[in-house]
Amino acid sequence: MRRSERLLVLVLTRRCDRRCGFCPQAFEESDMAESVLDAALEGLLPRLAAPARVKLFGGEPLLRPDLVARALDLVAARAPGTPVELPTHGGGLAAAAAALAGRDGLEVFVSRPDPRAARLAGVVHNFLIPPGEAPERTARRLLDARRAGFTRFNVLPAYFAAWTPPQLGRLDEAFARLAGIVARLAAAGRPVEIVNLERAGSTPLYNDGLVVDVDGEVYSSNLVLTAAAAPRRGLLRLGRVQEPGRLAARPPSDAARVLEESFPPEVLAATRAADAALTRFCRGLEGAGVRPGTRGCGARPSAGLRSARPAPRGRRRRPCPTARRRSR
Numbered sequence: 047m048r049r050s051e052r053l054l055v056l057v058l059t060r061r062c063d064r065r066c067g068f069c070p071q072a073f074e075e076s077d078m079a080e081s082v083l084d085a086a087l088e089g090l091l092p093r094l095a096a097p098a099r100v101k102l103f104g105g106e107p108l109l110r111p112d113l114v115a116r117a118l119d120l121v122a123a124r125a126p127g128t129p130v131e132l133p134t135h136g137g138g139l140a141a142a143a144a145a146l147a148g149r150d151g152l153e154v155f156v157s158r159p160d161p162r163a164a165r166l167a168g169v170v171h172n173f174l175i176p177p178g179e180a181p182e183r184t185a186r187r188l189l190d191a192r193r194a195g196f197t198r199f200n201v202l203p204a205y206f207a208a209w210t211p212p213q214l215g216r217l218d219e220a221f222a223r224l225a226g227i228v229a230r231l232a233a234a235g236r237p238v239e240i241v242n243l244e245r246a247g248s249t250p251l252y253n254d255g256l257v258v259d260v261d262g263e264v265y266s267s268n269l270v271l272t273a274a275a276a277p278r279r280g281l282l283r284l285g286r287v288q289e290p291g292r293l294a295a296r297p298p299s300d301a302a303r304v305l306e307e308s309f310p311p312e313v314l315a316a317t318r319a320a321d322a323a324l325t326r327f328c329r330g331l332e333g334a335g336v337r338p339g340t341r342g343c344g345a346r347p348s349a350g351l352r353s354a355r356p357a358p359r360g361r362r363r364r365p366c367p368t369a370r371r372r373s374r
Protein backbone atom coordinates (compact mmCIF):
# COMPACT_ATOMS: atom_id res chain seq x y z
CA MET A 47 0.00 0.00 0.00
CA ARG A 48 1.26 3.47 -0.88
CA ARG A 49 2.11 5.94 1.86
CA SER A 50 1.73 9.68 1.90
CA GLU A 51 5.48 10.40 2.14
CA ARG A 52 7.28 11.43 -1.04
CA LEU A 53 10.85 11.42 0.26
CA LEU A 54 13.08 8.50 1.20
CA VAL A 55 16.15 9.55 3.19
CA LEU A 56 18.90 6.96 3.48
CA VAL A 57 21.42 7.67 6.23
CA LEU A 58 24.39 5.89 4.66
CA THR A 59 26.70 6.75 7.50
CA ARG A 60 26.60 8.55 10.82
CA ARG A 61 30.25 9.49 10.39
CA CYS A 62 31.69 12.79 9.19
CA ASP A 63 35.30 13.82 8.88
CA ARG A 64 34.44 17.47 9.53
CA ARG A 65 33.14 19.15 12.63
CA CYS A 66 31.43 22.31 11.44
CA GLY A 67 30.68 24.43 14.45
CA PHE A 68 27.06 25.02 13.44
CA CYS A 69 26.24 21.37 12.71
CA PRO A 70 23.60 20.00 15.11
CA GLN A 71 24.00 16.36 14.12
CA ALA A 72 25.06 13.53 16.37
CA PHE A 73 27.93 11.46 15.00
CA GLU A 74 28.65 7.79 15.49
CA GLU A 75 31.14 5.37 14.00
CA SER A 76 28.49 3.42 12.14
CA ASP A 77 27.53 2.89 8.52
CA MET A 78 24.48 1.39 6.85
CA ALA A 79 24.72 -2.30 5.99
CA GLU A 80 24.14 -3.22 2.34
CA SER A 81 21.20 -5.39 3.41
CA VAL A 82 19.51 -2.38 5.04
CA LEU A 83 20.11 -0.24 1.95
CA ASP A 84 18.67 -2.95 -0.29
CA ALA A 85 15.64 -3.43 1.97
CA ALA A 86 14.95 0.30 1.98
CA LEU A 87 15.05 0.66 -1.78
CA GLU A 88 13.14 -2.55 -2.42
CA GLY A 89 10.56 -2.20 0.33
CA LEU A 90 10.05 1.53 0.82
CA LEU A 91 10.80 3.25 -2.49
CA PRO A 92 7.80 1.59 -4.25
CA ARG A 93 5.52 2.72 -1.40
CA LEU A 94 6.29 6.44 -1.68
CA ALA A 95 3.65 8.76 -3.05
CA ALA A 96 4.41 10.43 -6.38
CA PRO A 97 6.50 12.33 -7.21
CA ALA A 98 9.04 10.38 -5.19
CA ARG A 99 12.62 11.36 -4.52
CA VAL A 100 15.55 9.90 -2.64
CA LYS A 101 18.17 11.64 -0.53
CA LEU A 102 21.50 9.97 0.24
CA PHE A 103 22.36 11.42 3.60
CA GLY A 104 24.83 11.30 6.45
CA GLY A 105 27.06 12.30 8.22
CA GLU A 106 29.08 12.63 5.08
CA PRO A 107 27.66 10.15 2.56
CA LEU A 108 30.74 10.18 0.34
CA LEU A 109 32.73 8.52 3.11
CA ARG A 110 30.97 5.45 1.64
CA PRO A 111 31.11 5.93 -2.13
CA ASP A 112 30.39 2.22 -2.54
CA LEU A 113 27.01 2.65 -0.82
CA VAL A 114 26.29 5.76 -2.85
CA ALA A 115 26.98 3.83 -6.07
CA ARG A 116 24.90 0.87 -4.88
CA ALA A 117 21.97 3.13 -4.04
CA LEU A 118 22.17 4.88 -7.41
CA ASP A 119 22.29 1.51 -9.21
CA LEU A 120 19.26 0.23 -7.30
CA VAL A 121 17.22 3.39 -7.87
CA ALA A 122 18.06 3.30 -11.59
CA ALA A 123 17.02 -0.35 -11.78
CA ARG A 124 13.84 -0.18 -9.71
CA ALA A 125 12.51 3.32 -10.29
CA PRO A 126 14.33 4.89 -13.24
CA GLY A 127 14.12 8.65 -13.38
CA THR A 128 13.59 9.07 -9.65
CA PRO A 129 15.52 12.19 -8.57
CA VAL A 130 18.33 11.49 -6.11
CA GLU A 131 19.91 14.21 -3.97
CA LEU A 132 23.40 13.88 -2.60
CA PRO A 133 24.45 16.54 -0.06
CA THR A 134 28.19 16.54 0.60
CA HIS A 135 30.92 18.78 1.92
CA GLY A 136 32.70 17.97 -1.33
CA GLY A 137 35.96 16.57 -0.01
CA GLY A 138 35.27 13.13 -1.45
CA LEU A 139 33.95 14.18 -4.84
CA ALA A 140 37.18 13.55 -6.74
CA ALA A 141 37.47 10.02 -5.40
CA ALA A 142 33.81 9.33 -6.16
CA ALA A 143 33.80 10.92 -9.62
CA ALA A 144 33.54 7.60 -11.46
CA ALA A 145 30.67 6.40 -9.27
CA LEU A 146 28.73 9.63 -9.88
CA ALA A 147 29.42 10.12 -13.58
CA GLY A 148 26.53 9.87 -16.02
CA ARG A 149 23.82 9.42 -13.42
CA ASP A 150 20.52 10.72 -14.69
CA GLY A 151 18.54 12.45 -11.99
CA LEU A 152 21.45 12.83 -9.56
CA GLU A 153 21.69 16.27 -8.01
CA VAL A 154 24.78 16.97 -5.90
CA PHE A 155 24.54 19.69 -3.24
CA VAL A 156 28.07 20.70 -2.32
CA SER A 157 29.05 22.94 0.57
CA ARG A 158 32.52 23.89 -0.60
CA PRO A 159 32.65 26.09 -3.73
CA ASP A 160 35.41 24.05 -5.33
CA PRO A 161 35.72 24.86 -9.07
CA ARG A 162 36.08 21.13 -9.82
CA ALA A 163 32.71 20.48 -8.17
CA ALA A 164 31.20 23.28 -10.25
CA ARG A 165 31.78 21.15 -13.34
CA LEU A 166 29.34 18.48 -12.14
CA ALA A 167 26.12 18.50 -14.16
CA GLY A 168 23.36 20.31 -12.28
CA VAL A 169 25.46 20.82 -9.16
CA VAL A 170 24.03 23.10 -6.46
CA HIS A 171 26.17 25.07 -4.03
CA ASN A 172 24.81 24.91 -0.49
CA PHE A 173 25.50 28.53 0.35
CA LEU A 174 25.63 28.73 4.12
CA ILE A 175 25.45 32.07 5.89
CA PRO A 176 26.87 31.88 9.43
CA PRO A 177 25.72 34.24 12.17
CA GLY A 178 27.79 37.38 12.36
CA GLU A 179 29.23 37.30 8.86
CA ALA A 180 29.61 40.76 7.38
CA PRO A 181 27.09 41.28 4.54
CA GLU A 182 29.90 42.42 2.22
CA ARG A 183 31.66 39.13 2.76
CA THR A 184 28.47 37.14 2.12
CA ALA A 185 28.01 39.02 -1.15
CA ARG A 186 31.63 38.52 -2.12
CA ARG A 187 31.40 34.78 -1.49
CA LEU A 188 28.40 34.49 -3.80
CA LEU A 189 30.24 36.33 -6.55
CA ASP A 190 33.36 34.22 -6.01
CA ALA A 191 31.31 31.03 -6.25
CA ARG A 192 29.65 32.32 -9.43
CA ARG A 193 33.10 33.03 -10.88
CA ALA A 194 34.18 29.52 -9.87
CA GLY A 195 31.41 28.23 -12.14
CA PHE A 196 28.45 27.67 -9.81
CA THR A 197 25.14 28.85 -11.20
CA ARG A 198 22.76 27.18 -8.76
CA PHE A 199 22.64 28.14 -5.08
CA ASN A 200 20.75 26.77 -2.12
CA VAL A 201 20.85 29.57 0.42
CA LEU A 202 21.01 28.45 4.03
CA PRO A 203 21.26 30.76 7.01
CA ALA A 204 22.73 28.63 9.81
CA TYR A 205 19.83 27.00 11.61
CA PHE A 206 19.71 26.11 15.29
CA ALA A 207 22.24 28.80 16.03
CA ALA A 208 21.66 31.58 18.55
CA TRP A 209 21.45 34.53 16.14
CA THR A 210 21.43 37.80 18.04
CA PRO A 211 19.22 40.73 16.92
CA PRO A 212 22.21 42.60 15.40
CA GLN A 213 23.25 39.44 13.56
CA LEU A 214 19.71 39.04 12.22
CA GLY A 215 19.87 42.63 11.02
CA ARG A 216 23.09 41.85 9.15
CA LEU A 217 21.43 38.74 7.69
CA ASP A 218 18.66 40.92 6.23
CA GLU A 219 21.31 43.22 4.81
CA ALA A 220 23.17 40.25 3.34
CA PHE A 221 19.97 39.03 1.68
CA ALA A 222 19.40 42.50 0.22
CA ARG A 223 22.89 42.39 -1.28
CA LEU A 224 22.35 38.89 -2.64
CA ALA A 225 19.07 39.97 -4.23
CA GLY A 226 20.88 42.86 -5.91
CA ILE A 227 23.57 40.53 -7.25
CA VAL A 228 21.00 38.07 -8.56
CA ALA A 229 19.17 40.89 -10.35
CA ARG A 230 22.38 42.33 -11.83
CA LEU A 231 23.56 38.94 -13.07
CA ALA A 232 20.18 38.29 -14.65
CA ALA A 233 20.23 41.70 -16.34
CA ALA A 234 23.70 40.90 -17.68
CA GLY A 235 22.46 37.63 -19.16
CA ARG A 236 24.31 35.53 -16.59
CA PRO A 237 21.41 34.17 -14.56
CA VAL A 238 21.81 32.19 -11.39
CA GLU A 239 19.23 29.95 -9.84
CA ILE A 240 18.32 30.34 -6.20
CA VAL A 241 17.35 26.81 -5.43
CA ASN A 242 15.21 26.98 -2.33
CA LEU A 243 12.76 24.26 -2.94
CA GLU A 244 9.09 24.43 -2.22
CA ARG A 245 9.28 21.64 0.26
CA ALA A 246 8.09 23.36 3.36
CA GLY A 247 8.35 20.89 6.17
CA SER A 248 7.11 20.76 9.70
CA THR A 249 10.54 21.75 11.02
CA PRO A 250 13.24 24.11 9.72
CA LEU A 251 16.17 22.50 7.92
CA TYR A 252 15.04 18.91 8.35
CA ASN A 253 12.94 16.78 6.01
CA ASP A 254 9.69 14.96 6.56
CA GLY A 255 9.60 11.55 4.88
CA LEU A 256 10.72 8.00 5.47
CA VAL A 257 14.13 8.28 7.08
CA VAL A 258 16.11 5.05 7.30
CA ASP A 259 18.90 5.22 9.86
CA VAL A 260 22.10 3.20 9.58
CA ASP A 261 20.64 0.45 11.77
CA GLY A 262 17.44 -0.01 9.75
CA GLU A 263 15.17 1.93 12.09
CA VAL A 264 12.71 4.10 10.16
CA TYR A 265 11.69 7.58 11.33
CA SER A 266 9.37 10.30 10.09
CA SER A 267 11.98 13.08 10.02
CA ASN A 268 15.76 13.35 9.81
CA LEU A 269 15.45 15.61 12.82
CA VAL A 270 16.13 12.32 14.59
CA LEU A 271 19.79 12.69 13.60
CA THR A 272 20.37 15.69 15.83
CA ALA A 273 22.05 15.18 19.16
CA ALA A 274 19.37 17.33 20.80
CA ALA A 275 16.48 15.19 19.55
CA ALA A 276 18.04 11.83 20.35
CA PRO A 277 16.24 11.40 23.70
CA ARG A 278 12.87 11.85 21.92
CA ARG A 279 13.53 9.70 18.89
CA GLY A 280 10.76 7.33 19.94
CA LEU A 281 8.24 10.03 18.99
CA LEU A 282 9.55 9.93 15.43
CA ARG A 283 9.96 6.17 15.09
CA LEU A 284 7.84 4.42 12.46
CA GLY A 285 9.26 0.89 12.58
CA ARG A 286 11.88 -1.30 10.92
CA VAL A 287 12.97 -1.26 7.30
CA GLN A 288 12.53 -5.03 7.12
CA GLU A 289 8.81 -4.65 7.82
CA PRO A 290 7.72 -2.02 5.31
CA GLY A 291 4.08 -2.99 5.56
CA ARG A 292 3.98 -2.37 9.30
CA LEU A 293 5.34 1.16 9.49
CA ALA A 294 3.31 3.51 11.64
CA ALA A 295 1.87 6.80 10.41
CA ARG A 296 2.86 9.90 12.34
CA PRO A 297 1.51 13.41 11.92
CA PRO A 298 4.03 16.18 11.16
CA SER A 299 3.05 17.71 14.49
CA ASP A 300 5.14 15.01 16.18
CA ALA A 301 8.32 16.34 14.54
CA ALA A 302 7.32 19.88 15.47
CA ARG A 303 6.82 18.76 19.05
CA VAL A 304 10.21 17.02 19.14
CA LEU A 305 11.76 20.20 17.82
CA GLU A 306 10.08 22.33 20.46
CA GLU A 307 11.18 20.03 23.25
CA SER A 308 14.74 19.53 22.03
CA PHE A 309 16.11 23.04 21.57
CA PRO A 310 16.18 26.05 23.90
CA PRO A 311 13.44 28.61 23.18
CA GLU A 312 15.94 31.32 22.29
CA VAL A 313 17.61 29.06 19.70
CA LEU A 314 14.22 28.17 18.20
CA ALA A 315 13.23 31.83 18.08
CA ALA A 316 16.50 32.75 16.37
CA THR A 317 16.09 29.88 13.90
CA ARG A 318 12.59 31.02 13.01
CA ALA A 319 13.79 34.58 12.59
CA ALA A 320 16.58 33.45 10.23
CA ASP A 321 14.06 31.29 8.35
CA ALA A 322 11.73 34.28 8.04
CA ALA A 323 14.58 36.38 6.62
CA LEU A 324 15.15 33.68 4.00
CA THR A 325 11.45 33.72 3.15
CA ARG A 326 11.52 37.51 2.71
CA PHE A 327 14.51 37.10 0.40
CA CYS A 328 12.54 34.61 -1.72
CA ARG A 329 9.47 36.82 -1.78
CA GLY A 330 11.62 39.73 -2.84
CA LEU A 331 12.96 37.74 -5.78
CA GLU A 332 9.43 36.81 -6.77
CA GLY A 333 8.39 40.40 -6.50
CA ALA A 334 11.21 41.21 -8.91
CA GLY A 335 9.75 38.77 -11.41
CA VAL A 336 11.73 35.65 -10.76
CA ARG A 337 9.90 32.69 -12.17
CA PRO A 338 10.25 28.95 -11.71
CA GLY A 339 13.39 27.70 -13.40
CA THR A 340 13.40 25.57 -16.50
CA ARG A 341 16.76 23.95 -16.05
CA GLY A 342 16.72 20.76 -14.12
CA CYS A 343 19.34 18.20 -13.32
CA GLY A 344 19.46 15.31 -15.77
CA ALA A 345 15.95 13.96 -16.18
CA ARG A 346 14.74 15.75 -13.14
CA PRO A 347 11.91 18.23 -13.50
CA SER A 348 12.73 21.53 -11.87
CA ALA A 349 9.26 22.50 -10.75
CA GLY A 350 10.54 23.57 -7.37
CA LEU A 351 13.35 25.78 -8.58
CA ARG A 352 13.51 29.51 -8.92
CA SER A 353 15.70 31.11 -11.49
CA ALA A 354 16.63 34.72 -11.92
CA ARG A 355 15.13 35.02 -15.35
CA PRO A 356 12.39 37.63 -15.58
CA ALA A 357 8.88 36.26 -15.91
CA PRO A 358 7.17 36.96 -19.23
CA ARG A 359 4.39 39.51 -19.05
CA GLY A 360 1.10 38.04 -18.00
CA ARG A 361 2.57 34.84 -16.64
CA ARG A 362 0.95 33.92 -13.38
CA ARG A 363 3.47 33.81 -10.58
CA ARG A 364 3.31 30.99 -8.15
CA PRO A 365 2.89 31.93 -4.56
CA CYS A 366 5.99 31.92 -2.42
CA PRO A 367 5.75 29.31 0.30
CA THR A 368 5.91 30.58 3.81
CA ALA A 369 8.98 28.54 4.58
CA ARG A 370 12.05 27.88 2.45
CA ARG A 371 13.64 24.99 4.11
CA ARG A 372 16.43 22.87 2.86
CA SER A 373 18.70 20.48 4.48
CA ARG A 374 22.31 20.54 3.59
Ligand code: SF4
Pocket residue numbers: 062063064065066069070071104105106135374
Ligand atom coordinates in the same frame (compact mmCIF):
# COMPACT_ATOMS: atom_id res chain seq x y z
S1 SF4 B 1 27.57 20.19 8.35
FE1 SF4 B 1 28.04 18.41 7.08
S2 SF4 B 1 30.27 18.49 6.81
FE2 SF4 B 1 29.79 19.79 8.58
S3 SF4 B 1 29.96 18.43 10.39
FE3 SF4 B 1 27.80 18.44 9.75
S4 SF4 B 1 27.63 16.63 8.40
FE4 SF4 B 1 29.81 17.12 8.57
